[in-house]
Amino acid sequence: MAIFRLQNGTIIGDYLRPYIVAEVNSSHNGDIAVAKEMVRKAKEIGCDCVKFQSWSADTLYSKDYYDENRMVKRIVKKLSLSEEQLLELAEFCKEQEIDFTSTPYSKEEVKFLVEKCKVPYIKVASMELNHSTFLNYIAGFGIPIVLSTGMGNIAEIKKAIEVIVATGNENICILHCVSVYPAEPNLINLNNMITLREVFPDYPIGYSDHTLGSEVASAAVALGASMIEKHFTLDHAKPGMDNQMATEPDEMLKLVNSCHNVFHAMGSKERILSENDMQQRNKMRRSVIAARDLKIGDILCQEDLTAKRPGTGIPVDQLEGLIGRKIIRDIGGDEMIFNNDLL
Numbered sequence: 001m002a003i004f005r006l007q008n009g010t011i012i013g014d015y016l017r018p019y020i021v022a023e024v025n026s027s028h029n030g031d032i033a034v035a036k037e038m039v040r041k042a043k044e045i046g047c048d049c050v051k052f053q054s055w056s057a058d059t060l061y062s063k064d065y066y067d068e069n070r071m072v073k074r075i076v077k078k079l080s081l082s083e084e085q086l087l088e089l090a091e092f093c094k095e096q097e098i099d100f101t102s103t104p105y106s107k108e109e110v111k112f113l114v115e116k117c118k119v120p121y122i123k124v125a126s127m128e129l130n131h132s133t134f135l136n137y138i139a140g141f142g143i144p145i146v147l148s149t150g151m152g153n154i155a156e157i158k159k160a161i162e163v164i165v166a167t168g169n170e171n172i173c174i175l176h177c178v179s180v181y182p183a184e185p186n187l188i189n190l191n192n193m194i195t196l197r198e199v200f201p202d203y204p205i206g207y208s209d210h211t212l213g214s215e216v217a218s219a220a221v222a223l224g225a226s227m228i229e230k231h232f233t234l235d236h237a238k239p240g241m242d243n244q245m246a247t248e249p250d251e252m253l254k255l256v257n258s259c260h261n262v263f264h265a266m267g268s269k270e271r272i273l274s275e276n277d278m279q280q281r282n283k284m285r286r287s288v289i290a291a292r293d294l295k296i297g298d299i300l301c302q303e304d305l306t307a308k309r310p311g312t313g314i315p316v317d318q319l320e321g322l323i324g325r326k327i328i329r330d331i332g333g334d335e336m337i338f339n340n341d342l343l
Contacts, residue, residue, distance in 0.1 A: 004173040004204045004226065006120035006144055008099065010048075012173060014197065014204050015224040015266070018259050021101075022047040022232035022252065023208075026079040027243045035081070036092055038234060039100075041249050046256040049099035051123055051229070052089065054109040056080045083112055090117040107137050114141045123229075126150030126179050126208075132163045139167040146227065147172060148208050150179030154199060161200065173227055174200055176220075177208040182245035188216055193223045212245065214255035221262045228259055287313030287336055288322060294331040299324060305337070313338055
């Protein structure tokens with residue numbers, strides 16, 4: 001089984017307990033107090049990690065774009081977090097005992113996250129899949145890499161993996177992703193996870209979920225998703241880049257519980273009967289029952305026997321073997337027959 005080891009020693013793998021990431025993005029609206037409350041909530045809910053995004057007005061869009069969309073630069077500045085704020089959040093996550101990471105948009109942001117924030121892994125956004133020089137730079141730190149694959153075809157994913165591995169860094173987790181916000185279930189193609197696992201057997205496959213609700217993420221866990229990433233907000237009614245499609249705490253709690261329940265329900269491929277199963281046999285299976293009054297000396301025939309609950313007597317699959325045996329005590333009709341009633 002392919003595994004992915006974080007810098008803090010956490011092991012992630014296909015069909016293991018899913019590592020659940022609350023993707024905050026800009027739902028904090030640039031307010032570090034809100035960001036800290038989101039961290040607290042994510043920890044309370046049971047998420048394993050809170051993921052932010054490390055971008056600024058200088059690293060997100062070009063001057064040409066801002067010239068044509070003047071309001072965007074102001075919004076980006078308002079929603080972005082400074083290095084000081086991100087470092088404060090990294091320390092706060094440590095206090096709350098939940099992992100902290102972020103998605104960088106520049107080399108400087110990568111270096112800061114690795115060297116100052118000591119993140120357990122770097123999340124590479126889908127838009128960077130074909131950005132080979134950036135992938136090469138990130139991989140050069142030897143940091144575990146979670147690679148999102150939205151908008152990418154298999155050839156592009158292969159190339160990205162090759163670029164990373166060429167640096168000697170093979171600690172990679174691949175996320176199936178559809179880069180639509182929100183994405184309708186019919187666009188998701190969760191079976192792509194199977195394809196990715198077949199094409200890239202050396203790396204765990206996870207899922208970055210942009211649908212509404214928790215059903216699709218839970219289904220991904222049934223397909224063995226090693227990691228589940230879900231956009232998180234305290235209130236999706238507030239304005240924001242993707243806040244309207246992000247998941248509020250109550251729904252996020254349902255998602256976490258659902259994913260964990262599905263993981264436990266999947267169990268093992270080996271057919272194992274639990275102690276509870278065995279106890280149910282006594283309650284629900286049938287035993288051999290006298291179909292009529294039987295007297296000492298009667299020789300059992302098919303018409304003398306039937307089967308009813310509970311399963312505490314002679315098992316019904318032994319009924320045929322009782323034909324021709326002699327009764328050694330009187331047995332009333334509809335009574336259970338035991339082996340010590342027979343010669």
